[in-house]
Amino acid sequence: MMDKNIFNLLLLVLLPLISASQVAEEVVPPDFIKTITFKSNTTQGQLPILKLGESLLLEFDALTGNEEDFYYVIEHFNFDWTPSNLVKSEYLKGLDNQRILTYDNSFNTYQIYSHYNLSIPNAQTRALLKSGNYMISIYDDYDELMFSRKFMIYEDLANVGVKVKRSRDVKAIAEKQSVDLVITTNGMNLNNPLETIKALIIQNNNLNTAISNLKPQYTLGNELIYRYDTESAFWGGNEYIFFENKDIRAANIGVQFIDLQELYHNYLYTNISRKNRPYTYNPDINGNFLVTVVDRDNPDIEADYAMIHFSLQHNELIDQDVHVYGNFNAFAIEPLTKMKYNPESNRYEAVIELKQGFYNYKFVAVDKKTGELDEGAISGNFWETENNYKVLVYYKDLGSRYDRLIGFGEATSLDISN
Known part of the structure; x- marks a missing residue:
């Protein structure tokens, strides 16, 4: 039988090796953190790919209304998203694990929230020095991980x-x-x-x-x-479906009717399966979204949140779940996006709280046993x-x-x- 001290020593040696080989995955935020967006000099999408030396802006909303403190940590990774062998001082000039100092509270909205802005470089994190894969993680005041997002920095050498x-x-x-x-x-x-x-x-x-x-x-x-x-x-795949509710008090593109309860409720037109229908070109923004609002100066804090009602006319799938899919949550498959089947109306239905704006989405099927995603099961695949x-x-x-x-x-x- 192995001596306990030897076992503990082996554990101390092996644990760093085991953890170093783990592949980093993005962490989905809790329900009260919404509308995570990235902006940079070259991209306005939700996947920032920056040229070395460019600045990065991360924004998100916290719907608690408590003006909470959040902190950020930046880590460098290899191509396969295992931790690189660089120490922090080699890829980061300055400090991370700093509090996000810039935030504003919502103004004239039914949903109270605080809008946070993190710009990199800043006074604490003065530069990111190496190209490659990065992960930024956001923690709360209790050192609990709220969410994480990947981004990439490239050198223009090829x-x-x-x-x-x-x-x-x-x-x-x-x-x-x-x-x-x-x-x-x-x-x-x-x-x-x-x-x-x-x-x-x-x-x-x-x-x-x-x-x-x-x-x-x-x-x-x-x-x-x-x-x-x-x-x-x-x-x-197929072109994304879209809706726009920049005027939250009136039916708009893709919105059939509205209702005001504790928040505005926007009921979208019921969609149907497009898998066996002819392909039709319909310009989209490839699954992305854009926060926008009419008659307001600052969408960051003046755009309200609405309960968006999605519905899909479809027979029940026995072995698969149906999810609402788009970059509004970085294409994550989570309980928030899962649709419930209503046998009375023969529809799949879901309600998701989203900030006013223009949104692309589609419906996808996920195998209940394997978790395998079939993006074309409902929308179809067309060359x-x-x-x-x-x-x-x-x-x-x-x-x-x-x-x-x-x-x-x-x-x-x-x-x-x-």
């Missing part, structure tokens, strides 16, 4: 050419889109690029469905070529769908202690070709 093609898989040619890449290194000397270069392809700012760890198939001079048949293919693709290129040189993010490219499927 050109990333992105083209969207129809799938080369004949079985899925009507439902999938394939992404081809050409990475030009601009004279940067890359050691053994077939092993040290990795690419990540993100569809519509959704990290949950991203294709990772793609390696170049071959090199041509200073170009790395990716032309996979199936490995870089995404389901095409014609307009999707946005972002490509991140990582490089880990021989002997390096972290993955550098050396290139960023972007394309849409509007100009998709065979």
